[in-house]
Amino acid sequence: MTQLQTLTCLAVLLYAEHDDACPRDEHLRIVDAIAAGDGAAAAQEMLRHLTHVEKDLKLDRATPESSFDDAMGWLRGASDR
Numbered sequence: 001m002t003q004l005q006t007l008t009c010l011a012v013l014l015y016a017e018h019d020d021a022c023p024r025d026e027h028l029r030i031v032d033a034i035a036a037g038d039g040a041a042a043a044q045e046m047l048r049h050l051t052h053v054e055k056d057l058k059l060d061r062a063t064p065e066s067s068f069d070d071a072m073g074w075l076r077g078a079s080d081r
Contacts, residue, residue, distance in 0.1 A: 008053075013070075015057045022053055
């Protein structure tokens with residue numbers, strides 16, 4: 001699962017059309033539903049989130065908009081926050 005999560009984040013960083021392809025508030029709604037023990041709401045929020053991410057990815061580009069180095073730099077900067 002960790003490998004899938006890592007690869008998904010990398011795909012978002014490289015191929016997302018907008019900076020908000022994976023907004024933090026969507027993650028918070030998923031976590032809040034899990035914490036509340038509401039599996040149905042958590043599943044609904046996760047599906048909404050994945051649909052949003054999928055719509056924002058532009059996988060038909062010949063080359064990604066960002067480079068791997070740009071993506072890694074963004075990740076390093078995000079971990080400092």
